[in-house]
Amino acid sequence: MxxxxxxxxxxxxxxxxxxxxxxxxxxxxxxxxxxxxxxxxxxxxxxxxxxxxxxNLSRRKLGLGVMAFVQLRCSEHDQAATAEFQRIVETTPNILACHNTTGADDFLLIVVARDLDDYSGFVDSTLRRLPGVTSIRSNLSLKEMKASSKLPVSAASMK
The missing domain is CATH 1.10.10.10 (Winged helix-like DNA-binding domain superfamily/Winged helix DNA-binding domain)
Structure with missing residues (x-):
């Protein structure tokens, strides 16, 4: 390193x-x-x-006007269910990020869609079919105030 x-x-x-x-x-x-x-x-x-x-692409100029932060709770945590969940998440382009989290929910996803109808269809066709999902809570972004993938880098912070 x-x-x-x-x-x-x-x-x-x-x-x-x-x-x-x-x-x-x-x-x-x-x-x-x-x-x-x-x-x-x-x-x-x-x-x-x-x-x-x-x-770096403009999601809005590509017609992806909805961004949702989705909290999922799962009842199944065995190896097969987890592997299938991960496979679906990794191969679904509308899911930009997925984090296994602490707290009441198991996962936090960042999802994009064209509009609310498209997002509703995505919830029905994809999220509700994920193995073991017992709860889906969505928070829609009303205004994106900051979006960055740039990490804070300095020699001092890396020691």
Whole structure:
């Protein structure tokens, strides 16, 4: 695992801002030559700190106007039910995230849909059919005040 020193922290911060930044531009921002910059970047990728690169899309411009936070409670927790639940969640594109949580509910999902009718259909066709689900509670987002996948990176916070 590479050390997250100030230079590596800056590389991670810059790439979170612009994942398409070239090595030449990255090294220019850092004030270092391209070869050591490239080596650092490769170490960050190979260690798994950088998991991949992707484009950030506008869900609204893609027609996905509804975002729901869904709390699920399950009665079955055996290995087969859990594996089937996980398989369905992982292969359902409308489910952006799923977390196994503490508290009264077992899972928290983030789900997107075109509109309320589409979301209602998704609840009936997918969520109600998940193995062992005994309770579904949805909270619809009225206004997205912040959405980010950027992690706070600093050399000091990584020690």
């Amino acid at each position: 590479p050390d997250i020193d100030a230079v590596n922290a800056e590389i991670l911060t810059l790439l979170q801002e612009d994942g398409r930044m070239t090595n030449a531009k990255l090294s220019e921002h850092l004030g270092m030559s391209e070869t050591p910059c490239w080596r650092r970047l490769k170490r960050l990728e190979e260690s798994g700190i950088i998991e991949g690169y992707q484009a």
